[in-house]
Amino acid sequence: MKSAVETLNPTRVRLTVEVPFEELKDSLDAAYKKINQQVTVKGFRKGKIPARVIDQRFGRGAVLEEAVNDALPKFYTEAVNEAELNVLGQPEVDITELKDGETLNFTAEVDVRPTIEIPDYSGIEVEVDAIEVTDEDVDKSVEQLRERFASTSPVERAAEDGDVVTIDLEAKVDGEVLEDGIASGVSYTIGSGELLDGIDDAVKGVEAGGEATFTSELKGGSAAGKEAEVTVKVTQVAARELPELDDDFAQLASEFDTLEELKADSLKRLTNMKQYDQATQAQERVLEKLLELVEVPVPEKLLEDEINTRKHNLEHHQLGQMGLDLAKYLEIQGKTEEEFDAETKEAAVKGIKTQFVLDELVKQEKLNVNQEELTEHLMRRAASSGMSPDQFAQAVVEGGQVPLLVGEVARGKALAVVVEKATVKDTNGEVIDLDDEDEVETATEVAAEATEADATEADAEEKSEG
Numbered sequence: 001m002k003s004a005v006e007t008l009n010p011t012r013v014r015l016t017v018e019v020p021f022e023e024l025k026d027s028l029d030a031a032y033k034k035i036n037q038q039v040t041v042k043g044f045r046k047g048k049i050p051a052r053v054i055d056q057r058f059g060r061g062a063v064l065e066e067a068v069n070d071a072l073p074k075f076y077t078e079a080v081n082e083a084e085l086n087v088l089g090q091p092e093v094d095i096t097e098l099k100d101g102e103t104l105n106f107t108a109e110v111d112v113r114p115t116i117e118i119p120d121y122s123g124i125e126v127e128v129d130a131i132e133v134t135d136e137d138v139d140k141s142v143e144q145l146r147e148r149f150a151s152t153s154p155v156e157r158a159a160e161d162g163d164v165v166t167i168d169l170e171a172k173v174d175g176e177v178l179e180d181g182i183a184s185g186v187s188y189t190i191g192s193g194e195l196l197d198g199i200d201d202a203v204k205g206v207e208a209g210g211e212a213t214f215t216s217e218l219k220g221g222s223a224a225g226k227e228a229e230v231t232v233k234v235t236q237v238a239a240r241e242l243p244e245l246d247d248d249f250a251q252l253a254s255e256f257d258t259l260e261e262l263k264a265d266s267l268k269r270l271t272n273m274k275q276y277d278q279a280t281q282a283q284e285r286v287l288e289k290l291l292e293l294v295e296v297p298v299p300e301k302l303l304e305d306e307i308n309t310r311k312h313n314l315e316h317h318q319l320g321q322m323g324l325d326l327a328k329y330l331e332i333q334g335k336t337e338e339e340f341d342a343e344t345k346e347a348a349v350k351g352i353k354t355q356f357v358l359d360e361l362v363k364q365e366k367l368n369v370n371q372e373e374l375t376e377h378l379m380r381r382a383a384s385s386g387m388s389p390d391q392f393a394q395a396v397v398e399g400g401q402v403p404l405l406v407g408e409v410a411r412g413k414a415l416a417v418v419v420e421k422a423t424v425k426d427t428n429g430e431v432i433d434l435d436d437e438d439e440v441e442t443a444t445e446v447a448a449e450a451t452e453a454d455a456t457e458a459d460a461e462e463k464s465e466g
Helices: 021-038 051-058 060-083 135-148 199-203 247-253 259-293 300-322 326-333 337-365 371-385 389-398 402-421 436-450 454-465
Strands: 002-009 012-020 087-099 103-112 125-128 151-154 164-173 176-189 211-217 227-241 423-426
Touching (some): 002 060, 012 021, 012 060, 021 051, 021 060, 021 103, 060 103, 103 300, 125 259, 199 227, 259 337, 259 402, 259 423, 300 337, 326 337, 371 389, 371 402, 389 402
Antiparallel strands (some): 002 012, 012 103, 151 227, 164 176, 164 227, 211 227
C-alpha cells in the first residue's frame, strides 16, 4: 500500500491511497464467506458454494463491493498512522479506481488538529477583584440563618408582607379550569417571589377564609407561557417570628456556644467563598489572555458539530428539566434567535480553541493524570450532575467517557501551569498567590466549562437513565 498526504488548509488534508489487489485477498475471502451464509443455490449445501458460482449467479461486482467496504477502514487507518495525522471526525472517502485483479485507489478527506505554536506566556498579567468581606456581609449571612429558624403561629388578621399563608389555587385559561391547574394546601411566604407573578398583591389584605382573583402568566405545566385567571383562597394566615440574636440562637443554629463565634465562622466561610471566586476569576482571565496569544485555526465541520452539540444539550437537558423550550427561553432572556446563534458560535469557537491550546500544553509540559486526580474530579462531576459517585462512574465507564474526564483534568493542570507563571493582582494592586491545590481544581473546572463539559454529564445521565 502506498499513500500520500496533501494539505488542503491548516485543518484539513486529503489522503491518496493506492492498494495492490493482492492486499484485498483477506477481505475478498471474507466477502465470499459472508455471501455464502446469506444465499442459497440449488445443488450446493449452504456455506459450500464455490466462488466461481457466486460470481456467475450474483456478480463479481457484489463481491468486490463487499470486500472493499470491509477493507477501506483498515487501509485508511494504516494511511493515517503512517502519516502520523491527528484526525478529527469521520473522513469523506471517494473510490477513484477499482480494477479487478489490479488495484484499488481511493482518496479520503478529513479534518486534522492544526499545528499550534505556543509562545512564551510567562508575561501574562491579569487583574481580579480584591477580597473584601464587610460587617454587613456577615450580618446578612447570620440573618439568612436566622430566617431558617423562624417559627410561625396562626393570626386572626389580614395577611401582610412576610406572613406565611396556606392557600388553595385554581387556574383557568380561556374560562376552562386546567387539569393541572388546581393545588390545595400550598404554603407560601408573601414576598418570596416563589410562586406566580401577582400573587403577593392578591393575597395581601386577605384574611383566612377570603379569596382573590388575579391574572398571571403560567411558568410551567400544560399551559406554560399562557395568561391564566387564577383564583387564590386563603385558608390560614401565620405570622413569622424570628429568634433573638443571642448566644442561645448560636447554640440552636450551629455548633458554636456564642454569637461572636458564629459570626467569626461566617466571616471565615464568606472569605473562603470570595477566595474561590477570586481564583476562578484569575483562571478565566488568564485563559482569555492565553487564547489571545495563540493563533488557532478552527475546522469548519468540527465547529458545526460543536454548535449542534451545545444546542442539543441546552434544549434536551437544561431547558427540558425546567419545562421550557428554546423559543420560551429566548423570550425570557430577551434575545433573538440570531443573537443566540452568534453567542453559541462564539462559545463553541472558544471551546475548541481552549481544547486545542491546552492539549498542546499538556504535550509540551509532559503532564500526566494519576488515579487520585481522576477520582477527585469524578467525585466533583458526580456532585454537580446530581448523581451518586458510583452511578456517575458506572455511566462514564459504560459510555466510554473515561478519556474525556482524563482530558479535562489534564487540561486543568495545563491551565494551572500557565496561571502559576502569570502575574495576578487584585484591584488594590496586591499580588495574589493562589493555593496550588485549589489552583488545579479551579483550573480544571474553568477549562471544562470553556470546552462545554456539560456534554459529559448529559451523556452520563442518558446512560444512567437507559
